[in-house]
Amino acid sequence: MASTTEIGAAFAGATVVPHYRTLQINATRINATIEAACTWGNTPDGGMNRLAANEDDKRVRAWFIEETAKCGCTHKVDEMGNIFAIRPGENNTLPPIGIGSHLDTQPTGGKYDGILGVVSGMEVLRTIHENDITTYAPLAIVNWTNEEGARFPPAMLCSGVWGGAFTTEYAHSRSDASGITLRDELEAIGYLGHTPCSYEANPLSAHFEVHIEQGPILDAAESAAAVVQGVQSIRWYKVNVTGREAHTGTTPMDRRSDALLGAAEMIVATNDIVTKDSGLAARGGRATIAVINSLPQSINTIAGKLELGLDIRAPSDADVATIEQLCRRRFATISEKHGLTLNVDNFWVSPALSFDPRMVDCVRHSAQEIGCTMELVSGAGHDSVYTARKVPTAMIFVRCRDGVSHNPAEYSRPEE
């Protein structure tokens, strides 16, 4: 965590230059920049498929460096491929104030998730630059690598290394479905940098992140933006179920150990646990199974081996623990009923998080000036979860149509 003195010093510059308040970003330009950032990896349905460290990610990184260089930025690329585009300030002994998010997407992603956050930082940079302002502390626009974790699980991997949640070695060794490691792919696209990936070696003074809400609350309330108070608790699990392969045509229904039938009952049970318990539902508990792999995948052989990916979330750690317990209990009962063996591995934990009160207050004042008074807890994890471990962090949510994200139909109105 940066010391209070450091933060105070970094912010001091802003408060003594009142004309900062009159600066306006250029809404047309920000939307054009989003389109430009989506030149690589866009899909015919209007969405994005730009998995971390692939060829399209390489191209958008080159564009990001070229564009930010036009505003006087120099660049640091760290060992995880995180890019820091740094514009000097008056006092360059201070760590930069960061504005960051990610340019990678889900395989069926949209044009806003992550991209809007980086582009917003670029717009702030351009507005400051064209008004010929020198900030007190330097400014860093950050592109964090592999936030989605869609190619190299888990999510927020490289902000996680910077924030001390994972070691560089662990993150380098994460591999995609074809067995290629993140380190090898970063090297292949030319973004295996030399700057050590850590707050201590390459500090920021603070981290701001603009992100689409990815939920329907702002859209329903017809509010353009919201202050984010924190991020909900998240845990991920790998669930393995083993039954017995047998012929579908000859094996009586009551003599089967059908792993897919068991898994199907677990999926239904998982949904029931959070929708049929009025307390958990009201407190925002969520549980989803979205990954399933079944073997041997032959229409006339009963499935013998199943793997599921389970995602549990709630604003409180206690509710996540309760949902986990209920899932474990129901899964065990289902397995026993069908003669299946079960293994549940909780491979990732991200506890509930409250952002720095002073930073949240800073966002709150700005939001109120444009008439936005809503405050939310984020349902999704973000790079800010890990920067918050080291530096004062805050987030701003922008309304997105129908609350849709991780989908090509993801959309935020230009006026927002």
Added chain:
Amino acid sequence: MASTTEIGAAFAGATVVPHYRTLQINATRINATIEAACTWGNTPDGGMNRLAANEDDKRVRAWFIEETAKCGCTHKVDEMGNIFAIRPGENNTLPPIGIGSHLDTQPTGGKYDGILGVVSGMEVLRTIHENDITTYAPLAIVNWTNEEGARFPPAMLCSGVWGGAFTTEYAHSRSDASGITLRDELEAIGYLGHTPCSYEANPLSAHFEVHIEQGPILDAAESAAAVVQGVQSIRWYKVNVTGREAHTGTTPMDRRSDALLGAAEMIVATNDIVTKDSGLAARGGRATIAVINSLPQSINTIAGKLELGLDIRAPSDADVATIEQLCRRRFATISEKHGLTLNVDNFWVSPALSFDPRMVDCVRHSAQEIGCTMELVSGAGHDSVYTARKVPTAMIFVRCRDGVSHNPAEYSRPEE
């Protein structure tokens, strides 16, 4: 269908040579031959993985030709790679009496399913040959290509072409998961023969098939073998479900179109339909989903696209139709509840079949001589389903341990 005169003529030879009845097969040799046939494609768990027209299938085919040649057989390979090992009789103007099954296996298959049928034919051939007997009609031991359909769906593809159920062009064009066609693979392994694949061009007089029961009835009754009266009705379906990809962490539980949750409810409903209706259950109705493919397979993106493989069976066509109707109705209700779009494609139909009464009677007499009086309807499809369209056909079921098949643990005792 072969004419009665032809069949009468083909059988005539047997009935006038009474000492045939005293012939005994060699149980030790038949078991050694099964082991030899499993030299290629066996797995460390004691099972088999020999998909149709792969390199292991090529090797076992060469062995089959070499071994049957030792008993005076010549060979015909047809356009679908079916191999007819023909030992001449007294009257070679008659079509051969066929004994056949298949040497391909499931990816998680055992050493008996199909293999036992071909090896039993080889043992009959060897016994006749070593006793220096010339049968009246010629004898053909047949290895049918791709019976399992595990690599090139549907099942029983090449006996199906011979029996007129599919065209050669259709069967040649069937492709595996990597897009390679059966025709190309047959050519690659050297078994794309020149004999036209049809009963008309390359007839048999009759078809016998020995097969493991693949069910637990004989094992429970401690009976070594059973007469097979016919084969139950089978239909296969591809079920496609489309929902909406969305973020697992931000999308409220009541605002989702979760295709995997819908599919899970369909899997549970399919099982309920045949297990909770006492009439269907008592009459042997079976319905199984053993194939599932979900997209985009990201732990924090709700599944948007699902494909299921549904297998419905019952001794009667009417019960299969009823199960199909109930599934369609339940699937539609589930889809509506979750806002999913649904498509159900019934891509294969194999109606209930009764084998030729005279052939069944012939097997019945032999079975009774060794004290086996059980009679069964086959739950699985077999090559005999399609030979029965053209020539008198009968099957013999052999007990298998615990009724297990399509599993490495598949086992029949040597004494059976």
